[in-house]
Amino acid sequence: MRYALALLLVLVAAPPALAQVGYPPDKSPYRDITKKKSLTFVGGYIGGDGGIIGVGPHDGPVYGGRFGIAVSGPLEFAFSGQYADLQGTLVYRDLEGRLAVSGLVPTPVWLFEADVQYTVTGSKTWHGLAPYIGGGIGYAWKSSSATGSDAYDFGGRFYWAPFAGTRFFVNQRSFIRAEIRGAFWRLAYPPPYYEDINGILQSYAINNYLSNVWYQVGVGFSF
Numbered sequence: 001m002r003y004a005l006a007l008l009l010v011l012v013a014a015p016p017a018l019a020q021v022g023y024p025p026d027k028s029p030y031r032d033i034t035k036k037k038s039l040t041f042v043g044g045y046i047g048g049d050g051g052i053i054g055v056g057p058h059d060g061p062v063y064g065g066r067f068g069i070a071v072s073g074p075l076e077f078a079f080s081g082q083y084a085d086l087q088g089t090l091v092y093r094d095l096e097g098r099l100a101v102s103g104l105v106p107t108p109v110w111l112f113e114a115d116v117q118y119t120v121t122g123s124k125t126w127h128g129l130a131p132y133i134g135g136g137i138g139y140a141w142k143s144s145s146a147t148g149s150d151a152y153d154f155g156g157r158f159y160w161a162p163f164a165g166t167r168f169f170v171n172q173r174s175f176i177r178a179e180i181r182g183a184f185w186r187l188a189y190p191p192p193y194y195e196d197i198n199g200i201l202q203s204y205a206i207n208n209y210l211s212n213v214w215y216q217v218g219v220g221f222s223f
Contacts, residue, residue, distance in 0.1 A: 035222030042216055077117075087107050089101045117134035129167070
């Protein structure tokens with residue numbers, strides 16, 4: 001097993017090194033990433049459908065900041081805080097006292113996240129590009145309370161977010177970041193939603209995990 005792990009490490013580390021063979025130092029497509037810390041201003045868009053009745057937060061812009069620190073070669077830890085101006089479906093009671101859904105209501109959400117990122121090209125860029133993969137664990141918290149006794153209250157939810165993207169280094173101190181990510185969180189519906197006559201859900205599925213597509217771009221500064 002240890003020989004297999006050693007071989008895997010060699011294969012991961014080999015491409016950046018081998019790619020430089022045959023190039024004069026000033027002509028190599030690879031450049032060292034010398035700065036270990038970064039601050040990135042990010043913006044993007046979260047999609048999704050809000051679950052089976054659309055009450056979960058979905059569809060809206062998100063923006064904020066990210067702080068990253070390289071800890072060992074291609075490995076980076078990061079922390080971010082973002083604000084998402086999302087929306088959800090309005091829940092109300094009709095003239096017969098039955099629950100119904102129609103229209104949209106603002107559902108602003110704060111997103112706090114800790115990430116682990118692995119740069120595929122190691123601690124170098126290739127023609128200015130540094131592609132990466134990674135994942136994060138976060139906490140999503142709705143910034144305003146639900147209105148009305150029957151309104152859906154998202155409250156606070158932990159989520160996990162796999163992602164992949166690339167940085168393009170303009171120079172050693174500045175870069176552009178672009179990535180696609182997912183946001184997976186759980187919705188827990190209140191008991192009245194499951195009532196036989198007046199409810200709006202058919203099955204008592206308390207744990208309803210949703211996947212939301214998340215596009216993100218940013219401008220970063222290394223130091």
